[in-house]
Amino acid sequence: MDLLDAIILAIIEGITEYLPVSSTGHMIIASSFMKIASDDFTKLFTIVIQLGAILAVVVLYWKRFFQSMDFYYKLLVAFIPAVILGLLLNDVIDGLLESPLIVATSLIIGGFILLKVDDWFAANEIEDEKNPTAHTEISYATALKIGFFQCLAMIPGTSRSGASIVGGMTQKLNRKTAAEFSFFLAVPTMFGATAKKLFDYYNAGFELNSDQINYLILGNVIAFIVSLIAIKSFIDYLSKKGFKIFGYYRIVVGIALFVIHYFIFPLTTI
Structure with missing residues (x-):
């Protein structure tokens, strides 16, 4: 990895981490084209720069993090x-x-789901217009269910x-509330992933x-600003x-990846 690679990956992280397009998927694609995907430091870098994205959530929603212990x-x-x-x-x-x-397969499947999500959960938004607090409450049961939905993202390209946003909407949360809870949930999730990745990296003998x-x-600073x-x-x-x-x-990105793989050059050999 060189300086330009680091800058590009950090920008991608900042843009895609909180969008439903899969930051991990995009960084796998980008690092594959850069021919650094299999490098151990690249794998560490793409996880650790999530700390910058975490800080962006804390800064933007800092009042929520001091609201009550119930939130935590x-x-x-x-x-x-x-x-x-x-x-x-x-x-x-x-x-x-x-x-x-x-990643390509997950992008396409997730894309078709997102095309229908607004229709599936339109009632949440309609009720919210009538009663602004109708679909903003998050119970412990709802939080747990959203947590299980988040686990789907362990498949690269899922997002x-x-x-987690779609998971929240299945629990009758409106789009904004579901998205914000997803942002908050990113803090412990990505902090935990970063800590584990650093531990594994040093435990494997790397320095x-x-x-x-x-x-x-630099990557964390860029990810923070862009996020x-x-x-x-x-x-x-x-x-x-x-x-x-x-x-x-x-869907477009997923199809493009398949076209590149089968008609231009195999992505697995990058």
Whole structure:
């Protein structure tokens, strides 16, 4: 990995982390084209720079993080499924992270789901217009169910934010509330993933050199700045327009990956 690679990946992380298009999938695709996908530091980098994206949520919603302990308890409940399944399926997940074709398949399937989500849960928004607080309450049971939906994102290309937002909407939350809870849930989830990745990296005998440390610092700064913009823009757009544009985008990107793989060059050999 060089400086330009680090900058590009950090920008991709910042843009895609909170959009329902799969940040992990996009970074697998980008790093594959850069021919650095199999590098151990690249795998570490794409996880650790999520800390910058986490900080963006804390800064934008800082008042919510000082509201009550009940807020943290619900995040903890929602986080538990990812901890359990992440530990049980760690090796399987690591293997999937090296497959652009799994990303392509997940992008397409998720895209078709997003095309229908607004219609499936239109009642949530209609009721919300009549009673602004009707679909904003999150119970512990709802938090746990959203946590299970989030686990679908262990399949690369699924999208952590997309899975958890749709999960929230199945529990009758409106789009904005579901999206914001997804953002909050990202904090413990990505912090835990980062801590585990760092532990595994050092436990495997690797050490960071000065250039790699600088790349991680720069990557987090860029991811933080870009995430600030992306979160605000996404919430405004989602509240007004819904998910369809993200569904079309996912389908187009997924199909493009298959075309590249079968008619131009095999992605697995990048």
